[in-house]
Amino acid sequence: MRKLTVIFLLSIPAIALSGAGSKAVGxxxxxxxxxxxxxxxxGLGDGSFNDGVYAGLKKAEDEGLIEIRLIEPASMTDxxxxxxxxxxxxxxxxxxxxxxFYDALLEVAPNYPDTMFAGIDLFYDSPMPPSNVLxxxxxxxxxxxxxxxxxxxxxxxxxxxxxxxxxxxxxxxVLGMDIPPVERYFVxxxxxxxxxxxxxxxxxxxTGTFTDQAKGKEATIALAEQGAxxxxxxxxxxxxxxxxxxxxxxILVMGADVDQNHFAPEYTLTSAMxxxxxxxxxxxxxxxxxxxKGGGNAVFGLAEDxxxxxxxxxxxxxxxxxxxxxxxxxxxxxxxxxxxxxxxRDDAGI
Amino acid sequence: MFETSKSFLVIRICTILFIVIGIVLFLGSRHIGxxxxxxxxxxxxxxxxxxxxxxxxxxxxxxxxxxxRLPLAGIFLAFFIGGIFLLITGYQPLKxxxxxxxxxxxxxxxxxxxNAVPLIFTALSITxxxxxxxxxIGAEGQYYVGTMAATWLGIRFDLPSxxxxxxxxxxxxxxxxxxxxxxxxxxxxxxxxxxxTTMMFAYIARTISSLFIRFNGGDPTLSAHAYITDSIxxxxxxxxxxxxxxxxxxxxxxxxxxxVITALAVHHILHRTRLGFEIRAVGLNSFAARTxxxxxxxxxxxxxxxxxxxxxxxxxxxxLGLDHKMFENINAGYGWNGIxxxxxxxxxxxxVVFCALFWGALDAGGQYMSRTLQTPTSIVExxxxxxxxxxxxxxxxxxxxxxx
Numbered sequence: 205m206r207k208l209t210v211i212f213l214l215s216i217p218a219i220a221l222s223g224a225g226s227k228a229v230g231x232x233x234x235x236x237x238x239x240x241x242x243x244x245x246x247g248l249g250d251g252s253f254n255d256g257v258y259a260g261l262k263k264a265e266d267e268g269l270i271e272i273r274l275i276e277p278a279s280m281t282d283x284x285x286x287x288x289x290x291x292x293x294x295x296x297x298x299x300x301x302x303x304x305f306y307d308a309l310l311e312v313a314p315n316y317p318d319t320m321f322a323g324i325d326l327f328y329d330s331p332m333p334p335s336n337v338l339x340x341x342x343x344x345x346x347x348x349x350x351x352x353x354x355x356x357x358x359x360x361x362x363x364x365x366x367x368x369x370x371x372x373x374x375x376x377x378v379l380g381m382d383i384p385p386v387e388r389y390f391v392x393x394x395x396x397x398x399x400x401x402x403x404x405x406x407x408x409x410x411t412g413t414f415t416d417q418a419k420g421k422e423a424t425i426a427l428a429e430q431g432a433x434x435x436x437x438x439x440x441x442x443x444x445x446x447x448x449x450x451x452x453x454x455i456l457v458m459g460a461d462v463d464q465n466h467f468a469p470e471y472t473l474t475s476a477m478x479x480x481x482x483x484x485x486x487x488x489x490x491x492x493x494x495x496x497k498g499g500g501n502a503v504f505g506l507a508e509d510x511x512x513x514x515x516x517x518x519x520x521x522x523x524x525x526x527x528x529x530x531x532x533x534x535x536x537x538x539x540x541x542x543x544x545x546x547x548x549r550d551d552a553g554i
Numbered sequence: 555m556f557e558t559s560k561s562f563l564v565i566r567i568c569t570i571l572f573i574v575i576g577i578v579l580f581l582g583s584r585h586i587g588x589x590x591x592x593x594x595x596x597x598x599x600x601x602x603x604x605x606x607x608x609x610x611x612x613x614x615x616x617x618x619x620x621x622x623r624l625p626l627a628g629i630f631l632a633f634f635i636g637g638i639f640l641l642i643t644g645y646q647p648l649k650x651x652x653x654x655x656x657x658x659x660x661x662x663x664x665x666x667x668x669n670a671v672p673l674i675f676t677a678l679s680i681t682x683x684x685x686x687x688x689x690x691i692g693a694e695g696q697y698y699v700g701t702m703a704a705t706w707l708g709i710r711f712d713l714p715s716x717x718x719x720x721x722x723x724x725x726x727x728x729x730x731x732x733x734x735x736x737x738x739x740x741x742x743x744x745x746x747x748x749x750x751t752t753m754m755f756a757y758i759a760r761t762i763s764s765l766f767i768r769f770n771g772g773d774p775t776l777s778a779h780a781y782i783t784d785s786i787x788x789x790x791x792x793x794x795x796x797x798x799x800x801x802x803x804x805x806x807x808x809x810x811x812x813x814v815i816t817a818l819a820v821h822h823i824l825h826r827t828r829l830g831f832e833i834r835a836v837g838l839n840s841f842a843a844r845t846x847x848x849x850x851x852x853x854x855x856x857x858x859x860x861x862x863x864x865x866x867x868x869x870x871x872x873x874l875g876l877d878h879k880m881f882e883n884i885n886a887g888y889g890w891n892g893i894x895x896x897x898x899x900x901x902x903x904x905x906v907v908f909c910a911l912f913w914g915a916l917d918a919g920g921q922y923m924s925r926t927l928q929t930p931t932s933i934v935e936x937x938x939x940x941x942x943x944x945x946x947x948x949x950x951x952x953x954x955x956x957x958x
Contacts, residue, residue, distance in 0.1 A: 240925075272928075273925060273926070273928065274924075274928060275921065275924055275925045276924070276930075276931060277921070278917050278920070278921065278931060278934075279886040279887075280877075280881050280886065281665075281668060281669065281876065281877075281886065282665075282917075282921055284805065285662060285665045285918070285921065286921060286925065289662065289921070289922065289925050290925060293925060293926055304781070304782075304881070307782075
C-alpha cells in the first residue's frame, strides 16, 4: 500500500508537467465563430443525421470559418443544459440534431435571444418557434423523383442491359413508418417513374418500423416475387434488409438518405440522398453571411444541392446516357419550377 | 438504545431543521445556506456528545474516517488512471479534470443535483434491500413503473397541487411496491432468487413503457410528439426553488429535499425501529433471525416492498419535477447506476446522498468538460468504472486479509 502511495504521489508532478507542456495547443485559434452541435442520445457514429451534421460543420471548420463545439449527452436530462451550456460558453449558432430536441429548443431558445438555434429534422408549425429557432427539413420528393426517373426507364426500355432486370414493367418500394418525409420520398419516386413510363406499376410495402432489417428483407422478397426488378427503400435501418434480399432474388435495389452503395455494390443502382451535410454547411454559411432567419422552417432541395442522386458506381456502364440525360432534364425542370411534384398521396392521386 | 432524553430530541430536531434550511437556501443560490449547514454539523457533534459521551464521538469519527479513507483513495486512483488514459489519447488530463470539477461543482452544480435526485432514490432502494440480505438489481424496472404511474395520474389529475402531488407519490410508490411484490412472493414461497426475477421484471417494465407511451399521446408520425407522452397537468408539477427563491435555477425542483428527507427516514427506519432491526437481523443471518422468533418471510416481503416503493419514487420525482412527461429510450439507467451508487456508499443510507451527488457531479462535469474542451465524455464512464472496480477491490482486499 505504501509503495503504491509513493508511486501515486510521484506521478502527480509528472502529469502536471506534461499538461503544462501541451498547453500551447488549442489556444492558437481565436476570433472564429463558435458553432455548437448537440447530438441526440445516439451520439456520433450513427451513420445518419448526427454524422451528417458533423461532416457539414467539419467542412466549414476545415475552411477556417468556424470552430466546432460538439457535445454528446449522457441522457435526455442533458439536452436542456447542453443547449444552454453551449449558448453560455459563447456558441453563436447551435445545431440540435433530431426530433427529440423539439421541446428542449422551445424551452432554451427564449433564454438566449442572441444565440441562433437550428433544429435538424424538426418542423415547427403550431406554435411557430421563437425568432432565433429554425427548423431544417428536406424536399425528399425531389430526390425520390430522380430515383423514380432512373427506375422507370431502366425497368422497361433498358431492361436488356442487365441480367438482373426482368421483362415486367413493375418496380417496388419498401417504406418504414408512414411519416411525412417517407410519404414525400415515395410520392416523388412514383411520380418520377410515371413521368417517363406512364403505365408502370409501382408496388409498395409499409413495414411500420425503422429498425427491423428482417422485415425489410421479407418485404423486398415479396415485392420481387410480384415482379419488381428494382426496389428502393425509405425505411431507415429496416431498409438494410433490401441489400441481402437483392442478392437472394438477384434484383437491383436503391438506397436512401446517404450513398448506400457499399452495402451491396453489385446490386445497388443508386441512392436517393438527403444531404444533412450540405444543409448544415449552407445554414452555417448563411449564418456567417448574416442571412440566418429564424422563426420558421428552412427546406432544402435540389436547388440548394442538398438532395439528389448518388453516383451509379459499378453501374456507370450499365446505365445508358439517355437515362442520365433524362435525370438531368428532370433536375433542371424541378429547379426551374417546370415540374411541380406533389408531396402527399392525396395530391398525387395514388 | 430506544430511550431518548428530551434535550437530545430537541437537538436532533434542530439539526435536521438546520440541514433542511441550509440546503434550501443553498439550492436557492443563497450562500448563507452554508452557514446553516455548518451550524447543523456543530449541533450534530453536540448531540452525539450529549447522547453517548466524548469517547464515543471520537470513536465514531475515527471509524468514519476509516470507512471513507479507502473509497477516497480509490476515487483519486481512478482519476489518476483516467488521467493516464487521457494522456495516451492526446488530451490534457489536468485541464480536463479541472473543467470537470469546475463544471460539476461550480458552473453546472444544479445539473449535478438534478442528476443525483433519482439516483438517491434508486440507491436507497438497493441499500435497504441489501441490508435485508437481498439484491434488488431490478430497481430500473420499479423506476419505470413509478414513472408510468406518475405520468398516467399526472395527465389525468385535475386537483390542487397539495392534494395531487402527495397522492401521486403514494399511488405510484404503491405501484412500484406492488410490482416488486411478485418477485418478493416468489422469493418467499419458492426461493426463486431475486437477482434473476427482479432483473427480468426490469426488462418487462421497460418494454411495457413503449406501449404505455403510445397509449398516452406518443405518436411517431409527429416530430413534436414522437416517442413522448402528453405533458402532465401543471398542478402536479413539483414546485421549483425559483417559485420562492427568485435567484435559483429555474429547473431545480424540490425533489432533492424529498430525496434527502427520504434518506434520513430510511436511516431512521433501519437503525431506530424494530422493523429496521429485524431487517438487519435477517440480512446478517436469516437462520439466527428465525431462531430468535423473527418471521423471516414477512420481513423479506416488507423489505422488497419498501425497495420497490423507493425506486418508484425516483420515477415520480423525475416526472413531476423535471420532465413533466415520459420519454421512450431515455438512456438514463437510473436503476443500474443506483447499484453503483449504493455499492460506493457501502450500504449506508446517509452516504448514499453524498455518493449520488458525487455521481451526478461526475456526469454534469463530464458534459461541461466535453462541451468546452471537446474531451470525450467516455472518460467519465472510464473513471466511473475504475472507481467501482477499486471500491469493490476494497471488499476483495478485506476478504483476502481476513483469509490470510
